[in-house]
Amino acid sequence: MNSKQQQTYYEILGVYPSADPIEIRRAYRELSKKYHPDTTILATAIATVKFQALNEAYAAISHPERRSAYDLEIGYSRFFVAQPPPNFHTFAPRPNNYRSSAYLDPNDRPLSGGEIFAVFMLAVTFIGCLVLAIAIGIIRGELVIS
Numbered sequence: 001m002n003s004k005q006q007q008t009y010y011e012i013l014g015v016y017p018s019a020d021p022i023e024i025r026r027a028y029r030e031l032s033k034k035y036h037p038d039t040t041i042l043a044t045a046i047a048t049v050k051f052q053a054l055n056e057a058y059a060a061i062s063h064p065e066r067r068s069a070y071d072l073e074i075g076y077s078r079f080f081v082a083q084p085p086p087n088f089h090t091f092a093p094r095p096n097n098y099r100s101s102a103y104l105d106p107n108d109r110p111l112s113g114g115e116i117f118a119v120f121m122l123a124v125t126f127i128g129c130l131v132l133a134i135a136i137g138i139i140r141g142e143l144v145i146s
Helices: 009-013 021-035 044-062 064-074 113-140
Strands: none
Touching: 009 021, 009 044, 021 044, 044 064
């Protein structure tokens, strides 16, 4: 930044330095519609300069690391705001534990809760029918145990 009173990127976007990324994105979208050379009523030269400044401001403060560096440059202090996660640049590949086919073999997967309930109800019904048949046989005296 120059020694002159130049606008900060936050002033260009019309947000406070403590603004969250969603507020910054909203402000950028509204202003980009307003100052885009194809959609504005301003002169093309003025609109182009404003639009480029807007893009530069958004590029600087939309990324957490660049925003932190810019905040240090302008002297704004923030603590734990818009910081990248500690493992931002690391990529740990996940093990490939799934089959390449989109259709799984029915024996390959565990039963869902609904399927377990259906099997339970089927077993209860079967046992209930057996108990009922034995009870009716005993009551009528037709059951012969030898």
